Amino acid sequence: MSDIRDMLVEQVDRLLSDRADPATLRAAEAGTWPEALWAEAEALGLPLALVPEGMGGTGLGWGDAAALWQALGRHAAPIPLGESMAAAALLAGAGITPPTGLIALGLPGEAIAWGRRAGHLALAPGGEAALHAPTDWQQGRGLIAREPADRPVLGAPLAEGRLPGAYGPDAALLAGALLNAARIAGALETVLLMTVDYANTRKQFGRPIGGFQAVQQLLARCAGEVAAAGVAVANAGRAADRRGLAGAEFEIAAAKVVAGEAGGTGAEIVHQVHAAIGFTDDHPLHLFTRRIWAWRDGAGPERLWARRIGDAALARGGAHLWADLTSRDEEPAA
Amino acid sequence: MPSLQFPLRDTPAEAPALRAELRAFLAETGRDWPPMVPAYSWMGFDRDFSREVGKRGWIGMTWPKAYGGGERTALERYVVLEEMLAVGAPVGAHWIGDRQSGPLILRLGTEEQRREFLPRIIRGEMAFAIGLSEPDSGSDLASLRTKAEKVPGGWKVNGRKVWTSSAHRCDFMIALLRTAPAPDPKAKHQGLSQFLVDLRSSGLTIRPILDLVGQDGFNEITFDDVFVPDAMLVGQEGNGWEQATAELAFERAGPERYLSSLPLLTEALNDLRAEPAAPEAVGRLLARAATLRQMSLSVAGMLQEGHTPAREAALVKDAGNDFEQALPETIRGLVDPARTPPQVLEMLGLMTMVARSYSLRGGTREILRGIIARQLGLR
Ligand SMILES: Cc1cc2nc3c(=O)[nH]c(=O)nc-3n(C[C@H](O)[C@H](O)[C@H](O)COP(=O)(O)OP(=O)(O)OC[C@H]3O[C@@H](n4cnc5c(N)ncnc54)[C@H](O)[C@@H]3O)c2cc1C
Numbered sequence: 036m037s038d039i040r041d042m043l044v045e046q047v048d049r050l051l052s053d054r055a056d057p058a059t060l061r062a063a064e065a066g067t068w069p070e071a072l073w074a075e076a077e078a079l080g081l082p083l084a085l086v087p088e089g090m091g092g093t094g095l096g097w098g099d100a101a102a103l104w105q106a107l108g109r110h111a112a113p114i115p116l117g118e119s120m121a122a123a124a125l126l127a128g129a130g131i132t133p134p135t136g137l138i139a140l141g142l143p144g145e146a147i148a149w150g151r152r153a154g155h156l157a158l159a160p161g162g163e164a165a166l167h168a169p170t171d172w173q174q175g176r177g178l179i180a181r182e183p184a185d186r187p188v189l190g191a192p193l194a195e196g197r198l199p200g201a202y203g204p205d206a207a208l209l210a211g212a213l214l215n216a217a218r219i220a221g222a223l224e225t226v227l228l229m230t231v232d233y234a235n236t237r238k239q240f241g242r243p244i245g246g247f248q249a250v251q252q253l254l255a256r257c258a259g260e261v262a263a264a265g266v267a268v269a270n271a272g273r274a275a276d277r278r279g280l281a282g283a284e285f286e287i288a289a290a291k292v293v294a295g296e297a298g299g300t301g302a303e304i305v306h307q308v309h310a311a312i313g314f315t316d317d318h319p320l321h322l323f324t325r326r327i328w329a330w331r332d333g334a335g336p337e338r339l340w341a342r343r344i345g346d347a348a349l350a351r352g353g354a355h356l357w358a359d360l361t362s363r364d365e366e367p368a369a
Numbered sequence: 370m371p372s373l374q375f376p377l378r379d380t381p382a383e384a385p386a387l388r389a390e391l392r393a394f395l396a397e398t399g400r401d402w403p404p405m406v407p408a409y410s411w412m413g414f415d416r417d418f419s420r421e422v423g424k425r426g427w428i429g430m431t432w433p434k435a436y437g438g439g440e441r442t443a444l445e446r447y448v449v450l451e452e453m454l455a456v457g458a459p460v461g462a463h464w465i466g467d468r469q470s471g472p473l474i475l476r477l478g479t480e481e482q483r484r485e486f487l488p489r490i491i492r493g494e495m496a497f498a499i500g501l502s503e504p505d506s507g508s509d510l511a512s513l514r515t516k517a518e519k520v521p522g523g524w525k526v527n528g529r530k531v532w533t534s535s536a537h538r539c540d541f542m543i544a545l546l547r548t549a550p551a552p553d554p555k556a557k558h559q560g561l562s563q564f565l566v567d568l569r570s571s572g573l574t575i576r577p578i579l580d581l582v583g584q585d586g587f588n589e590i591t592f593d594d595v596f597v598p599d600a601m602l603v604g605q606e607g608n609g610w611e612q613a614t615a616e617l618a619f620e621r622a623g624p625e626r627y628l629s630s631l632p633l634l635t636e637a638l639n640d641l642r643a644e645p646a647a648p649e650a651v652g653r654l655l656a657r658a659a660t661l662r663q664m665s666l667s668v669a670g671m672l673q674e675g676h677t678p679a680r681e682a683a684l685v686k687d688a689g690n691d692f693e694q695a696l697p698e699t700i701r702g703l704v705d706p707a708r709t710p711p712q713v714l715e716m717l718g719l720m721t722m723v724a725r726s727y728s729l730r731g732g733t734r735e736i737l738r739g740i741i742a743r744q745l746g747l748r
Contacts, residue, residue: 224372231745245747248739255738258373258745259688266375266667267660273377285659292656341652348651353638357455357631358392360659365385 040099043084044106050075051110057319063113064181068152073114073137081116083133085124090132092123097210097280100124101217101272105265108221108330111323113182115139115148117218121210122157128206129164129196133157139169141187142211142334146175150185155193159207162200165192180329203281210280211334213271213287216294219330220264222323223294223301227261229320230254230305250308257304260297267293274363285347285363288340295337298327373681373744377663378670381444391452394425399456404712405584407457407632408719411464411625412586412726414535416496419462422453423493428467432475436487443673447666451624457632461535466490469619470497470543473563477604477612482565486541498536499620500544500566500590501613504529508736510545511557511610515592517546517564523598524548524564529591534730536588537575542566545613548606561609565601572596582722615677620731622668622682627661627689629727630696633720637700637713644703654699657692664688680744687737690728697721 054072063069076082085100086092095103104117118140123133125140139153143160147153151174156167169187177184198206231254234245244250271290274283302324306313313320331337348356398418399406406413422428430446432438453460471490474482489495506513515528526546536542542565549560568575572595577585604612634654641647664685671678697720706714728734 227745228372231747234747243748245742248735251742251747252735252738254745254747255687255741258741259684259691262373262375262664262684263657263660263688266377266663267656269377270660270663288652289656289659292653293660296653337653338649341650341656342648343652344655345648345650345652348655349638349642349648353635356635356638356655360655360662361380361388361451362385365380365388366382367385 039095040102043095043099044102046079047081047103047106048109050079051106051112055110055112057322060111060113060319060322066183068149069113072112073116076114076116077135082119082135082137083123085120086127086133090127092127092133096272097213097275097283098269098272101213101268101275104214104217105221105224105268108218108223108326109225111222111225111326115153117214118148118211119153121207121214122155125159125164125198125202125206125210126157126166126194126196128202129159129198131164131166131194131196134166139187140207140211142207145333146177146184146186148177148180148182148184150187151183156187156189157207158192159198159202160205162198162202162204162206164196164198164206166194167192177329179325181325199279201279201281203279203284206280208334209275209284209287212291212340213268213275213280215330215333216264216271216287216290217268219294219298219327220261220268222327222330223257223261223264223297226301226305226320226323226327227254227257229323230257230308234308244308253304253308257301260300264290264294264297264301277364285344288344291335291340292337292344295331295340298331302327373684375664375667375681375685376670378444378666380448380666381442383441383445384448387445387448388452390425391427391449394421395452395456395458399458402457402459404636404716404719406459407636408582408716408723409459409461409584409586410454410457410629410632411460412534412723412730413459414461414496414538415459416462416493416538418459419493419496421493422460422463423491428463428493429471429487429491432471432487432491436475436483437491438487443669444666447624447669451628451662454624454628455631455635462496462538463490463493464625465499465534465539466495466497468623469499469616470541472619473543473603473612473616474565479600481600482603486565495541496535496539498533498539498542498568500530500533500536500542502530502532504531508733510613511561513545513547513561515544515546517548517562517597519548520596523596523601526564526566526592526595526597529589531587531589532578533575533588533590534586536568536590537577537585539568542568542590543603545609548609558610560607561613562606563603563609563612564597565603566595566597567601570595570597581725582719614679617732618677618679618682619672621686621737622665622672622678624662624665626686626727626731627658627665627692629693630720630724631658631693633697633700633716636716637704637709640709640713641700641703643708644705647703650699650703654692654696661685661689661692680740683732683737683740686731687734687741690734690737694724694727697724
């Protein structure tokens with residue numbers, strides 16, 4: 036299982052290294068759809084990767100998805116592939132055969148990246164899933180990520196279905212949270228690498244700035260946050276594989292909180308170390324940090340997910356806190 | 370950059386049964402612990418408690434049966450540690466022996482040393498102290514000067530150790546001593562050796578030092594011509610630095626590096642229900658706790674496989690210290706003193722003070738981040 040995952044992640048990393056260069060990212064922000072990249076992603080079968088084999092997909096799980104989404108984040112992939120994968124998975128979960136091509140994922144209140152390119156839209160409110168073919172899109176643009184961000188004009192759904200209980204009442208939000216957390220974790224890996232490189236080459240006072248303890252301490256802190264985000268995301272993916280999206284609500288929420296916090300801290304540190312050059316349009320750093328900031332808000336900011344965790348814990352009370360934390364991946368004692 | 374990896378681990382199949390046993394034991398034993406106990410937890414000291422823990426086979430769990438050990442897995446041991454820490458049990462009388470002194474003796478000690486010390490540690494009868502820091506050697510540990518000179522049949526030790534936790538209550542100490550002068554100031558890591566020092570040796574004076582809470586937690590130890598027999602050298606003469614740094618992987622790797630203040634969250638939780646800011650703040654803490662737990666488990670898994678994850682342990686300790694230090698401050702920001710039981714306020718007050726030690730003991734935050742930075746490739 037994990038061999039297949041590693042192989043796929045490597046494939047995606049390679050594809051994006053070739054096809055998601057800064058020029059493509061910038062062009063995408065200016066409204067040019069990265070057709071070649073999308074076509075290759077389709078050729079690899081990625082959009083339907085989470086759909087069961089019987090419905091034309093590859094049958095991967097949420098843990099695999101999280102690893103792939105993290106790879107998308109590492110390259111700030113300028114296509115909504117993660118959303119399309121999640122949308123297809125939810126449709127398939129409700130027994131609706133997902134159409135080919137880009138499927139947009141509808142989240143409450145959110146504009147949809149590249150909605151205008153999507154032939155279809157999946158919605159999954161209240162334990163149902165619905166497939167739409169929007170009649171039109173109100174076009175917009177993300178303030179921070181700068182990508183096209185559109186809102187659908189809906190007609191009647193093409194198909195509707197009930198999701199199995201394991202998906203819970205807000206499956207789309209949970210999948211979206213896992214996606215955004217994973218992308219943040221991936222982008223953080225990249226900006227940390229970029230910044231270590233920069234610190235080792237940029238010289239001031241006759242030595243690389245990476246030799247200064249103040250800089251080292253910042254980057255060490257950043258590395259701790261990057262590691263935490265990655266572990267939180269992997270843990271959420273594993274939990275969703277084991278217990279379904281709804282059963283993994285705690286882990287997904289924790290991943291969104293930790294990745295969001297790590298994103299804030301990490302972006303702050305890498306900009307501080309890059310200083311003025313990193314504040315320029317020319318430098319590629321912001322191609323990643325702006326997305327980190329945007330993804331923090333995608334599928335609910337840290338505040339929302341933290342409250343969910345906190346409300347549940349407060350309701351259960353102190354006597355259950357530790358037992359609840361440790362029992363999640365363990366069979367109860369006989 | 371050779372980035373640090375933290376592959377996920379599952380707790381072992383035995384975990385639920387083990388937890389049930391521990392929880393029953395701790396609920397019974399800990400019924401009347403005052404807030405001071407969880408506030409100090411593994412810096413606390415309770416021989417009766419440690420003997421009871423030893424009776425149940427929860428010390429030296431992974432060691433060979435030949436010495437009285439349990440030959441259980443490192444991850445089973447991990448479950449025991451986290452259950453103890455989650456309630457802040459006073460584990461100090463066996464913690465150091467179980468965590469580092471015993472494993473060191475097992476790895477590098479002579480057969481006589483193993484037979485002499487391990488069974489007693491396992492029974493919870495022999496408490497160990499850590500003899501590293503000196504008045505002029507803290508973070509720059511290798512600069513230490515307490516020296517052991519060769520004499521017939523053994524070594525003559527002179528100098529001073531300081532901050533030695535619970536030494537006045539312990540039996541033995543593993544001391545890092547200078548057995549040969551450093552060939553030059555850059556090679557100060559050479560010429561160090563580790564010894565088992567009987568804390569009741571003549572010429573050895575232990576002076577308790579009160580900490581800022583007012584507790585006699587740590588000590589100054591003066592060596593005045595203290596004789597240490599040859600048989601008490603651990604490992605190889607002159608190899609002390611390598612040995613001690615490998616020991617640090619054990620010292621830094623455990624769940625005690627993120628769980629120190631968790632009992633406060635448990636204790637305070639029900640009284641935060643009326644506070645509108647509590648759900649978000651508590652949620653953030655729990656998101657971190659769950660993530661740190663996975664990171665910590667991952668490091669335990671590496672130890673189980675025989676690796677020495679020194680850098681991974683440094684990263685998890687640093688991240689864990691941030692969390693366990695932030696926790697009391699977060700709780701303080703949420704409690705209404707007028708409506709909070711005195712028990713909770715007392716634990717909060719104590720932990721507010723004790724928390725300062727988290728990012729000092731076992732290597733300061735700055736030193737840990739220096740290790741991580743070097744791992745990142747920064748020079
Ligand atoms: C509660 C408690 C229990 C302890 N128990 C024990 C024990 O049982 N046995 C034992 O041997 N020791 C023990 N210690 C000592 C502990 O290991 C030391 O406090 C620690 O190693 C730091 O040494 P120091 O206090 O001398 O500080 P110093 O090394 O003097 O450091 C002072 C400050 O300078 C910073 N600093 C120092 N060098 C650098 C550098 N190169 N780069 C950046 N910053 C630097 C430090 O991070 C710190 O902020 C204990 C400490 C505490 C607080």
